Amino acid sequence: MAEIRIEHLHKAFGDFAAVRDSTFSVRDGDFFCLLGPSGCGKTTTLRMIAGLELPTSGRILLGDEDVTFKRASQRDIAFVFQLFALYPHMNVRANIAYPLRSQGMLRHDVQTRVEEAARILRIQHLLDRSVSGLSSGDRQRVALGRAIVREPMAFLLDEPLGALDTEFREVMCGELRALHDRLKATTVYVTHDQLEAMAMADTIALMNRGVIEQLGTPQDIYDRPASMFVADFIGSPPMSFLPFRGSVVPGDRSVRVDSVDIALPEVREGSADTELVLGVRPEHIELSDDAPLRAEVVDAEYMGTTQIVTLNTATGTSMKARIQAHIHVRPGESTGLKFRPGQLSLFDGVSGRALRTALHDGDAHG
Amino acid sequence: MTSHAHSVVQPSPLSQRIAGVIVVLYAVITMVPLAWIFLTGFKSGPDSIAYPPKVLFTPSAEGYCNLFTTRSRQSPEYIAQLPPTSGICDAFARTSNMVVVGASNFVPRFVNSLIIAFGSTALSVVLGVTAAYAFSRFKVPAKDDLLFFILSTRMMPPIAVAIPIYLMYRDVGLSDTRLGMILLYTAVNVSLAVWLLKGFIDEIPREYEEAALVDGYTRLQAFLKVVLPQATTGIVATAIFCLIFAWNEYAFAVLLTSGEAQTAPPFIPIIIGEGGQDWPAVAAGSTLFLLPILVFTVLLRKHLLRGITFGALRK
Numbered sequence: 001m002a003e004i005r006i007e008h009l010h011k012a013f014g015d016f017a018a019v020r021d022s023t024f025s026v027r028d029g030d031f032f033c034l035l036g037p038s039g040c041g042k043t044t045t046l047r048m049i050a051g052l053e054l055p056t057s058g059r060i061l062l063g064d065e066d067v068t069f070k071r072a073s074q075r076d077i078a079f080v081f082q083l084f085a086l087y088p089h090m091n092v093r094a095n096i097a098y099p100l101r102s103q104g105m106l107r108h109d110v111q112t113r114v115e116e117a118a119r120i121l122r123i124q125h126l127l128d129r130s131v132s133g134l135s136s137g138d139r140q141r142v143a144l145g146r147a148i149v150r151e152p153m154a155f156l157l158d159e160p161l162g163a164l165d166t167e168f169r170e171v172m173c174g175e176l177r178a179l180h181d182r183l184k185a186t187t188v189y190v191t192h193d194q195l196e197a198m199a200m201a202d203t204i205a206l207m208n209r210g211v212i213e214q215l216g217t218p219q220d221i222y223d224r225p226a227s228m229f230v231a232d233f234i235g236s237p238p239m240s241f242l243p244f245r246g247s248v249v250p251g252d253r254s255v256r257v258d259s260v261d262i263a264l265p266e267v268r269e270g271s272a273d274t275e276l277v278l279g280v281r282p283e284h285i286e287l288s289d290d291a292p293l294r295a296e297v298v299d300a301e302y303m304g305t306t307q308i309v310t311l312n313t314a315t316g317t318s319m320k321a322r323i324q325a326h327i328h329v330r331p332g333e334s335t336g337l338k339f340r341p342g343q344l345s346l347f348d349g350v351s352g353r354a355l356r357t358a359l360h361d362g363d364a365h366g
Numbered sequence: 367m368t369s370h371a372h373s374v375v376q377p378s379p380l381s382q383r384i385a386g387v388i389v390v391l392y393a394v395i396t397m398v399p400l401a402w403i404f405l406t407g408f409k410s411g412p413d414s415i416a417y418p419p420k421v422l423f424t425p426s427a428e429g430y431c432n433l434f435t436t437r438s439r440q441s442p443e444y445i446a447q448l449p450p451t452s453g454i455c456d457a458f459a460r461t462s463n464m465v466v467v468g469a470s471n472f473v474p475r476f477v478n479s480l481i482i483a484f485g486s487t488a489l490s491v492v493l494g495v496t497a498a499y500a501f502s503r504f505k506v507p508a509k510d511d512l513l514f515f516i517l518s519t520r521m522m523p524p525i526a527v528a529i530p531i532y533l534m535y536r537d538v539g540l541s542d543t544r545l546g547m548i549l550l551y552t553a554v555n556v557s558l559a560v561w562l563l564k565g566f567i568d569e570i571p572r573e574y575e576e577a578a579l580v581d582g583y584t585r586l587q588a589f590l591k592v593v594l595p596q597a598t599t600g601i602v603a604t605a606i607f608c609l610i611f612a613w614n615e616y617a618f619a620v621l622l623t624s625g626e627a628q629t630a631p632p633f634i635p636i637i638i639g640e641g642g643q644d645w646p647a648v649a650a651g652s653t654l655f656l657l658p659i660l661v662f663t664v665l666l667r668k669h670l671l672r673g674i675t676f677g678a679l680r681k
Contacts, residue, residue, distance in 0.1 A: 073583055
C-alpha cells in the first residue's frame with residue numbers, strides 16, 4: 001500500500017485540456033473519490049495514474065517512485081473498469097488468476113490466492129463458471145477479485161457501480177466500503193454520483209472542466225462548498241442561491257437581501273460592491289409566516305418524512321426547502337423564509353468562489 | 367413468447383414456413399449444377415454428351431482415370447502384343463486404342479493450388495489482423511486516407527494490372543513461382559482482410575486490453591491472449607473469404623503461371639484439349655476442386671455464421 005502524489009498534472013487532447021495543472025495526494029489507505037460531471041477530467045486523471053494515458057506534463061508518484069512515464073504493466077496497481085472487462089473466453093477462476101499468471105507465480109500459490117480472494121468476496125461457488133452467465137453484481141465481484149488478488153499498491157476504480165441497477169448499487173456501495181475497511185488499501189474511485197462519493201469516500205476531489213474545484217472530506221464539501229459549482233453539484237436537491245448586489249467587509253454578521261437583513265456567519269473576507277450570492281441548503285430553510293423575506297409556494301414534493309418545497313421569492317428567485325412532511329403547504333400561498341444563520345454560504349457572484357466566513361474556520365455553529 | 371399472440375418482432379409461423387420453402391427451393395436450384403457436375407464425373411464419355419441427357423447411367427471410373435493419367439494413342443497391333451492390363455485405368459485406355467504412359471499434372475497442380483491458396487490466406491490474415499488492430503487502436507497519421515488507399519487496391523480489375531505485374535514478376539524472377547502467386551493473392555486479399563477485421567476488432571472493447579495491461583501484460587501479450595481469442599469469429603470469416611478468392615482465382619493464374627506454379631483453375635480447362643472433349647474428366651477435376659473449400663467451410667461454419675451476423679447483432 002502506498003501514497004499517490006499527483007504534481008501539476010496536465011493532459012491535453014489536441015486543443016482540449018482534459019486535466020489542468022492538477023495537484024493532490026491520496027494518503028496511504030485513503031478511500032479517495034474523484035467526483036464530477038462527465039467530461040470533467042476525472043476518468044482521464046485515473047487513467048493517467050494507471051498508465052493507460054500519458055500526461056502532457058506533470059508527475060505521478062506511487063509510493064516514492066516516479067511512475068509518470070512507466071507502462072501500466074510496470075505499475076503495481078489494479079484497475080476496475082466500468083464495464084468490468086472480464087475476459088469472456090476464460091472462466092471466473094482464470095479471470096481472477098490472470099494478473100498472477102503474468103508474474104509467473106507458481107500454480108499452487110495462484111490457486112491459494114484466488115481462493116482467498118474469492119472467499120473475501122463470497123464468490124467461491126462461482127469459480128468454475130463462465131463469466132458470460134453471471135449477473136452484473138457477480139461480474140462486479142469477479143472484477144474486484146481480479147483487482148484484490150494481486151495485493152497491489154493501489155486500487156483504481158472507474159465508475160464500478162455505473163452499470164448496476166439502483167437497488168444493487170446501494171448494496172455494492174456498502175460492500176465496497178466494507179472491503180476497503182478490511183484491506184485498508186489506497187483506493188481512487190471515480191464517479192459522477194455524489195451519493196456514492198458521499199457514502200464511501202474519506203476524501204472527495206470535486207472536479208469541473210479539468211480543474212479540482214474542491215478537495216476535502218464529504219462533510220467539508222457539503223457544509224463548506226468552495227464554489228457555487230460545488231454547492232450546486234452536491235446535495236439533492238442542491239443548494240439554493242439568492243443573488244443580491246452589495247459589499248461586505250470582514251466582521252459583518254449580516255447581509256441585506258431584497259431589503260431584508262439576513263444573519264450569516266461572521267464574514268472574514270471583504271469584497272467590493274459587486275454581485276454577491278447567498279447560498280442556502282434546503283434543510284436550513286424554515287417556513288415562517290411572520291418572517292420578512294417573502295416567497296410564494298410553487299410546489300411541494302412529498303418524500304415520506306420530509307417534503308421538498310419549491311418557492312419563488314418576491315424577486316423571482318427559485319429556492320428549494322426541505323421541511324417536515326406534516327407541515328401543510330399549498331401551492332400559491334405566500335409564506336416567509338427563515339434561514340439558519342450559522343450554515344449560510346456567501347459567494348462572489350462573478351467568479352463563483354466562496355467568500356471566507358466563520359463557517360470555514362470551523363467556529364460557527366448554527 | 368406465446369404462440370397465439372401476434373408479435374411485432376417474431377414472424378408468424380406461416381411466413382416462417384414460406385421463408386423456409388423459398389430457402390429450400392433456392393438451395394435446390396443452386397445445387398443442381400453442382401450435382402450434375404458430380405454425376406458427370408462418373409459417366410462414360412458417350413453418356414456425358416448423350417441427348418437427351420442421361421440421369422440414370424452406369425457409373426464409370428473413366429473420368430477420374432483420364433484426370434489422373436496421361437495416355438498416348440497406339441496401333442491396335444501394338445496394344446494386342448502388350449502384357450495383360452496393370453489396372454482399371456489401363457483397361458479403359460486400351461478400349462480406345464490408348465495406353466497409360468504416366469500420371470497427369472493434376473496432382474501437382476492441385477498441390478500448387480493448396481499451397482498457394484492456404485499460404486496466401488494465412489499471410490493475408492496475419493497481416494490483416496495486425497494492420498486492422500493498429501488501425502483500430504492506435505493513432506495512425508492519415509488513418510482514413512490509408513484505409514481508403516488500402517481499399518482502392520481492390521477497385522481495379524485484375525486484368526488491368528496483370529500485364530505490369532507480369533513484367534515486374536519476370537524481372538524479379540517471381541514469374542511462375544509459388545511464392546510469387548502467394549504474394550500476389552495476399553496483395554489482393556489483404557485489403558479485404560484489413561477492412562473486415564477492423565470491423566470485428568472495433569467491436570471488441572478496449573477495456574479488455576487495458577485490463578490485461580494493468581494486469582501486468584505487454585501490449586503484444588494483451589493482443590495475443592485477449593484480443594485474438596475474441597476476434598476468432600472475424601478471423602475465421604476473413605480466412606474463408608480470402609481462401610475462396612485465392613482458390614478460385616483464374617485470370618492471374620493463367621497469365622503468370624504455366625508450369626511449376628500452375629494452379630488447378632487454369633489446368634482443368636486444359637483437360638478438354640487432350641484427346642477430344644473429355645467432359646467426365648473435367649467434371650471429375652471440378653468435383654475434386656470443390657472439396658477443399660467445402661471441407662474448410664464446413665469445419666468452420668459455426669464461426670462463419672456467427673461472423674456474418676456479428677456486426678449486425680450485438681451478443
